[in-house]
Amino acid sequence: MSAAEPDVARGVLFDLDGTLVDTIGLIVASFQHAxxxxxxxxxxEATARSWIGRPLLPVLLERSPTHGEEMDRVYREWNRANTERLIRPYAGIAELLADLAADGVPMGIVTSKRREIAQYALDSVGLGSAIALLGTLEDTSEHKPDPAPLLLxxxxxxxxxxxxxYVGDATVDVLAARAAGMRSIAVSWGAGTTADLEATTPDLMVGSVGELAAYLLAR
Incomplete structure (x- = not known):
């Protein structure tokens, strides 16, 4: 943990991909395939990882304005077909969510994923009923690093x-939290590199689920 730790907040919002669920390999392969x-x-891989955390279609349109929409379609089709094969749980996340719920901590997920596929990802690793989806791609017109999804x-x-x-694994997560006036925790087990995350100066940087749990449950 950083030397100067922020006060523990009453509510916890989580990013999904690379934070609660290990979808990094799935997402990278989906980008590469599409x-x-x-x-x-x-x-x-480094380029594909840098796209994680942002809405899919704008990323692909930046890559190719001509072919972005077709790549979006191919990505979604391949991603859905391979989710169960490539998605992985993070050890300790289910227990962390259960402990937070037992402590009565308000919590939820804010993600740039579409609601249906986000729920599918949660269900695939047994977290479907453990935490609510509070903000998905469809819910706001602006997306991370804009604060609108987090404020919602x-x-x-x-x-x-x-x-x-707000807990996330990408630089856009830290930037969105700061813009929303929230404390930010960056986790190092997802898409973002430690150097890139540290450059955004999160309030706290953690390297393991155990370290995150020790902080969030210190109430």
Missing amino acids: VMAVTGEAVD GAKRLGVEPRDCT
């Missing part, structure tokens, strides 16, 4: 933004 299938171009999540949680912590 771009190759439609344009014949290869995408390296806090509203639905019934907690003031200043009393919330």
